[in-house]
Amino acid sequence: MKIVGMDTSYQYLNIALLDEGYVDGCMVSCFKQQSEWMIPKWKELMDRNGWNPKEIDGIVVTQGPGSYTGVRIAMTVAKMVASSIGCKLYTVSSLQLLAGNCDHAIAVMDARGKRAYVGEYKNGKAMKEDCILTLEELLAYVNANPDVTVVGDGHLVGKEDVFGNMPKQFDLLRSEWKEVTDIDDLCPKYLKDNDEYLVNV
Amino acid sequence: MKDVYLLAIESSCDETAASVVKNGDTIVSSIVSSQIDVHKRFGGVVPEVASRIHVENVSWVIREAMEQADMKYSDLDGICVTQGPGLIGSLHVGVQAAKTLAYVHDLPLIPVHHISGHIYANQFVDPITYPMLALVVSGGHTELVWMKEEYSFEIIGTTQDDAVGEAYDKVARVLGLPYPGGPQIDRLAKEGTNRYPLPKPHTENPTDFSFSGLKSAVIQSLQRLERRNEELNKADMACSFQEAALGELWNRVEYALNEYKPAHFVIAGGVAANSRLRQLITENMKAYPDITYTIPPLKYCTDNAAMIGASGYHAYTKGIFASEDLGAKPSLDLEQVGKF
Ligand SMILES: [Zn+2]
Numbered sequence: 200m201k202i203v204g205m206d207t208s209y210q211y212l213n214i215a216l217l218d219e220g221y222v223d224g225c226m227v228s229c230f231k232q233q234s235e236w237m238i239p240k241w242k243e244l245m246d247r248n249g250w251n252p253k254e255i256d257g258i259v260v261t262q263g264p265g266s267y268t269g270v271r272i273a274m275t276v277a278k279m280v281a282s283s284i285g286c287k288l289y290t291v292s293s294l295q296l297l298a299g300n301c302d303h304a305i306a307v308m309d310a311r312g313k314r315a316y317v318g319e320y321k322n323g324k325a326m327k328e329d330c331i332l333t334l335e336e337l338l339a340y341v342n343a344n345p346d347v348t349v350v351g352d353g354h355l356v357g358k359e360d361v362f363g364n365m366p367k368q369f370d371l372l373r374s375e376w377k378e379v380t381d382i383d384d385l386c387p388k389y390l391k392d393n394d395e396y397l398v399n400v
Numbered sequence: 401m402k403d404v405y406l407l408a409i410e411s412s413c414d415e416t417a418a419s420v421v422k423n424g425d426t427i428v429s430s431i432v433s434s435q436i437d438v439h440k441r442f443g444g445v446v447p448e449v450a451s452r453i454h455v456e457n458v459s460w461v462i463r464e465a466m467e468q469a470d471m472k473y474s475d476l477d478g479i480c481v482t483q484g485p486g487l488i489g490s491l492h493v494g495v496q497a498a499k500t501l502a503y504v505h506d507l508p509l510i511p512v513h514h515i516s517g518h519i520y521a522n523q524f525v526d527p528i529t530y531p532m533l534a535l536v537v538s539g540g541h542t543e544l545v546w547m548k549e550e551y552s553f554e555i556i557g558t559t560q561d562d563a564v565g566e567a568y569d570k571v572a573r574v575l576g577l578p579y580p581g582g583p584q585i586d587r588l589a590k591e592g593t594n595r596y597p598l599p600k601p602h603t604e605n606p607t608d609f610s611f612s613g614l615k616s617a618v619i620q621s622l623q624r625l626e627r628r629n630e631e632l633n634k635a636d637m638a639c640s641f642q643e644a645a646l647g648e649l650w651n652r653v654e655y656a657l658n659e660y661k662p663a664h665f666v667i668a669g670g671v672a673a674n675s676r677l678r679q680l681i682t683e684n685m686k687a688y689p690d691i692t693y694t695i696p697p698l699k700y701c702t703d704n705a706a707m708i709g710a711s712g713y714h715a716y717t718k719g720i721f722a723s724e725d726l727g728a729k730p731s732l733d734l735e736q737v738g739k740f
Pocket of ligand 1: 514518
């Protein structure tokens, strides 16, 4: 089973080639350049491992939350591959990918506007729904859980930033992949509503 | 020569569209998913909302275009995509989809300028002869484009302020008409008479346009009526505005026809669907029996992907291909198209 993992939801472009286990991957820091780098980097990995894109069995993609434009990049690629070659499609949360299979983690991603996307994961399993919190709420939440590791943008709560080997983490989360039944229906989870944009009109 | 089949993808604004075009002049399939009902709620296109809907639509619109054409990817000769101009977030979705398909199915990737697509939509009606003059009119563009030969674009006139479609939308708003305003004004104008005096805009260059003065004049005229407690006849105002705006378009076209002497004249873009503009062009072109003129079918005036396939065919025959790091360009320059 040849599976390709893709994530462009935040500042990295993460791509993983997975077969029985982890085969190869890349984690490139290219915030706002993911659209340009996505296909060349993927192609490089595929060629290096002698994989043909028409022969893959599935794609696992992050569904958000994260940068709006970023989340849409990998998702567009994933939907087009799955719908044009008819392979399987799976999703994981981008916060879940950040947490990987860490014993117990609070995954944090800067959502700008003094807010953060936050998820809590135990060995890859969601302890609560991903959500968006103000930085004050986040700090209170982290302080109330002193034994839980903070991964991602730790600096938002005065801790270190922690970004693990995200391509590999796709593999560690295998049991958590959600299969997409209707590829056309799949869309990102932004956690912020459309109606927010009414004010801009 | 072997037939050339191209899949084209367009997502520059608020339509997600895909089409299979044969030899640049025959539409094999064309799917357009409009977001207009969503944007009506907001009174205009909201970029973030448009991008979100493109991601929701992209896979089924493209698959439907392939299914209606009864084609497999291995039957295609290339993938065309609108690279710009347009809304960055919207363009990203189409460009990413096209790059993915080009890589996975090992097909050449062909970047297309949105406006070149509007112009070449006329190819579905008549073969294009050169030199050609094109009047491009839409919500975002008002341009006179000179094409001395195939796939060569020179902008000889442009708007100094608002695009004509934008002026229509703004005037419709002050008249209390729903979005999108262009078709509303066109419809209402048919019931009115041209009796409100509106000024003629002035531009330095005789082929340039200006519409903001006309829009302000309509607003001032409404305020004057209100001060005098006179009732506004919306249909008459719609008619007066439309006659003034379209009259201005024609004045510039007439100057350019006399000055540049093209073999072919075409109109292109969303406002080319305006019934009064179509009528005006048809009437006025009687004075130019030596110039072929083409008005695109209504369906191919507004944004669609077939037009991208029509233009992309010329890029294909000229060997203009992009690599897989192609980026969306929200302000892509038309005059650079076809140049290396
Ligand atoms: Zn257009």
